[in-house]
Amino acid sequence: MSGGANQHAARLALIAGNGSLPCQIADALQKAGREFRIVAIKGEADQKTRDRAQAELGWGEIGRLYKFLKSNGCREILLIGGVSKRPDFTSILGDFGTLKRLPTIIRALAGGDDSLLTKVIRLFEVEGYRVVGIKDVAPQLLAASGVLGNRQPTDSDWRDLELALTATRKLGELDVGQAAVAVGGRVVALEGAEGTDAMLERCADLKRNGRIRGRGQSGVLVKSAKPGQDLRVDLPTVGPRTIELAAAAGLSGIAVEAEGALIAEKDDTLKKADTEGVFLVGFDGVQCGEIPDP
Structure with a gap:
């Protein structure tokens, strides 16, 4: 569920891994009246998070993710929760949006000493999204x-x-x-x-x-x-x-x-x-x- 309207902040997409933090962040956002949507990472997010999510997507479904973000008016992204399983990219085969972005994805993820999560941030930024942190949306945590x-x-x-x-x-x-x-x-x-x-x-x-x-x-x-x-x-x-x-x-x-x-x-x-x-x-x-x- 999303919170009430907030005219001063873009709608936020909460991309959720495992653990209790995604729901805690969602509670804080809802209390603050911040508009948000939850995207649960398939195979990672727990049942409570999945119950609250508007979408559940796998690692290879980047095209579907961008389509969801656009249709829901989300311009800001928060990555929260743990990732414990080895990513399964088999879903890429059925996701045209991912396939057509492969050159960009490869450039973003290949080379350099940055962490995987930093490279994931770069993927979103290339598409024009703003990736935020806890300090920006729920500093009380x-x-x-x-x-x-x-x-x-x-x-x-x-x-x-x-x-x-x-x-x-x-x-x-x-x-x-x-x-x-x-x-x-x-x-x-x-x-x-x-x-x-x-x-x-x-x-x-x-x-x-x-x-x-x-x-x-x-x-x-x-x-x-x-x-x-x-x-x-x-x-x-x-x-x-x-x-x-x-x-x-x-x-x-x-x-x-x-x-x-x-x-x-x-x-x-x-x-x-x-x-x-x-x-x-x-x-x-x-x-x-x-x-x-x-």
Whole structure:
């Protein structure tokens, strides 16, 4: 369903992958009275998203997608939600609009060091669409600055936070991951292709096996965008599951960049953080030295 009319903004197309974020964004847009349409990615979007979508299209149906956007008057696009499956382009065979754009698509996707999502953005921009980010349409879902829950970080937590942030910056330079964990003044885990959840599960195993030492809860997970990352897509995200896994790994807390990370299911996430005794912090700045003193 779309929200009420808004005379000051173009109609938005929400191209939705998996997870709960697409519906949360839709709720925020509807509350703000913003006109939008939902296009669910076939094989990715969950049932709740599909129930609300006006269209469900596969990876190869670019021609049908552009036709939908034009017929619905959508000039702006938001890409939201995860993509976990290998794209299936078999639908391209029945989509004339995709076939006639193949030279443009190949030029946009081939070569260069840009991420796949950045190249997808380029595809839309070539057709004259404006790709927007969360900050443009639902900034309230981004992490605010400061301590966001009831638990306060200790001095040692702030030191671990700085160390883990330094590690995420190095990871980002290599385009590897967006997260790292530091405990007791040393980096104990770096995020790779497995993702944050699997990394935290690995930390819990290391702690159970005595490879990570510490009394009670200690250590910090930091999630941070990569240097120079296009913040319209693939923002670092934390949610209730992140809190649960951080607590299971015995961590003191989680830090994300203020206005540069999403908090999924925000109320539930903050409530769970308080219940689990895990702090949640939004830090300012893009350099380690800009983290405020405790």
